[in-house]
Amino acid sequence: xxxxxxxxxxxxxxxxxxxxxxxxxxxxxxxxxxxxxxxxxxxxxxxxxxxxxxxxxxxxxxxxxxxxxxxxxxxxxxxxxxxxxxxxxxxxxxxxxxxxxxxxxxxxxxxxxxxxxxxxxxxxxxxxxxxxxxxxxxxxxxxxxxxxxxxxxxxxxxxxxxxxxxxxxxxxxxxxxxxxxxxxxxxxxxxxxxxxxxxxxxxxxxxxxxxxxxxxxxxxxxxxxxxxxxxxxxxxxxxxxxxxxxxxxxxxxxxxxxxxxxxxxxxxxxxxxxxxxx
Numbered sequence: 001x002x003x004x005x006x007x008x009x010x011x012x013x014x015x016x017x018x019x020x021x022x023x024x025x026x027x028x029x030x031x032x033x034x035x036x037x038x039x040x041x042x043x044x045x046x047x048x049x050x051x052x053x054x055x056x057x058x059x060x061x062x063x064x065x066x067x068x069x070x071x072x073x074x075x076x077x078x079x080x081x082x083x084x085x086x087x088x089x090x091x092x093x094x095x096x097x098x099x100x101x102x103x104x105x106x107x108x109x110x111x112x113x114x115x116x117x118x119x120x121x122x123x124x125x126x127x128x129x130x131x132x133x134x135x136x137x138x139x140x141x142x143x144x145x146x147x148x149x150x151x152x153x154x155x156x157x158x159x160x161x162x163x164x165x166x167x168x169x170x171x172x173x174x175x176x177x178x179x180x181x182x183x184x185x186x187x188x189x190x191x192x193x194x195x196x197x198x199x200x201x202x203x204x205x206x207x208x209x210x211x212x213x214x215x216x217x218x219x220x221x222x223x224x225x226x227x228x229x230x231x232x233x234x235x236x237x238x239x240x241x242x243x244x245x246x247x248x249x250x251x252x253x254x255x256x257x258x259x260x261x262x263x264x265x266x267x268x269x270x271x272x273x274x275x276x277x278x
Contacts, residue, residue, distance in 0.1 A: 009266070010273045011149035013121055020124065022141040022167050029085055029126050031134050037085055037092040039195040039227030040112050065208030065221035068197055073130040073137075077234040077241075080176050081203055083131035083193045084108055084230060087124040088115055094200060096192035096231035097127055100176045100241065101271065102278070103169040106140070107176065108230030109244050110162045113145050116152045121145075129170060131193065133201050140166040146274045148266070158215045158261045160246040163274045176232055176241045178263050178271070183210045183217055183235070183242035190258060192231025192245055194224040204228070206258075210242070215262065217243050222258035224248075233260050 020028065071078035080099040084106075085092065097108035106127050114121050125145075128136035143166065148159035191205040198204075208219035210233075217233070224231070224245060233243035243260030250256050261267070 009149060010146060010270050012144050012146040012273070012277055014144060025124050025126055025141050026139065028124055033092055034085060034094075034134065037094045039200055039225070040093045040095040040229045041226045063209070065219055066206050068194070068204040068206050068223055070198075071191055071203040071205050073132060073203060076174060076238040077176060077189065077232065078191060078203055078205065079130060080172055080174070081191050081231065082106075082127050082129035082136065083200075084112055085124070085126045085128070086112065086122040088122040089118075089120055092124075093122070094193065094227055095229045096227065096245070097164075098176050098191075098232040098241065099129065099170050099172045100163065100232075101178070103172060103175060104166040104278075105175070105274065106142075106164045106166060107232060107241065107244060108162055108164065109246055110147045110151055110160045111246070112230045113147065113162045113164070114152055116155060119152045125164065127164075127166070129172065131203070138171060140168060140170070143167050144277055146270060146277065148270065156215075157246050157259060159266070160261050161244055161267060161270070163270060165274070165277060174239060176234065177239055178241045178267070179235070180263055180265065180268055183233075183262075184212055186210050186242070187236050188219070188233045188242060189236070189238075190219060190222060190224060190228075190231060190233045190243075190245060192224055192228025194226065194228040196223070196225035200227045211257075213257070213259065216246070217260045217262055218257045220257045222248070223256065224258060
């Protein structure tokens with residue numbers, strides 16, 4: 001672990017906790033391994049026993065969330081996105097992420113880099129930007145991962161985010177930025193690689209209005225399933241991230257909503273901590 005001189009709230013870990021080099025990790029991820037990798041489950045799933053009307057306080061005032069659509073990888077914000085492959089406790093998984101703030105940083109969910117039950121760190125990270133089918137524009141391994149220390153012990157969705165430093169710079173022209181302003185009632189495009197569409201081989205997105213449940217942002221009716229974890233929620237300026245896909249919950253009446261931690265002062269402190277590691 002790399003100590004944080006300014007705060008004990010965050011921790012950074014060298015991402016290679018095996019003996020594999022970046023080249024060996026790339027060799028590890030054969031097409032067969034990628035196809036067989038399991039989608040990372042959302043951090044929290046299940047049925048919430050609340051009336052549908054309470055789960056959707058502003059839905060009636062806005063256009064409904066769109067059905068998932070395939071993303072145009074040649075356009076922002078989707079050109080920043082990619083599929084994240086990793087190994088956790090000997091099992092290969094896939095999640096999602098986005099090039100973020102700098103050309104050598106990726107934003108994803110904390111549960112895509114650390115098990116939320118055991119605290120075990122994942123390994124063999126490879127981020128395939130603009131992954132489509134079995135091809136991608138470019139790929140990267142992780143040098144360092146930073147996240148909320150002990151978030152998995154507290155098991156709170158509000159800290160389900162992580163930032164990774166890549167082994168080299170991306171060629172993407174415009175990385176995503178972030179905003180700490182309230183995203184309540186704003187429209188966003190939430191993206192990722194859910195297994196329930198094209199078997200996770202294509203980036204998908206939904207367009208929806210952000211509502212709020214407890215300390216988290218939610219999108220009512222968002223139908224991106226497992227594998228979309230870590231994909232960014234981006235405002236309609238197509239460059240400002242305000243969340244990442246963290247959890248998916250069904251209501252007692254059959255509705256569904258996706259959830260994200262809020263980007264607040266704690267998130268801002270995490271990013272500033274990452275800057276000290278570059």
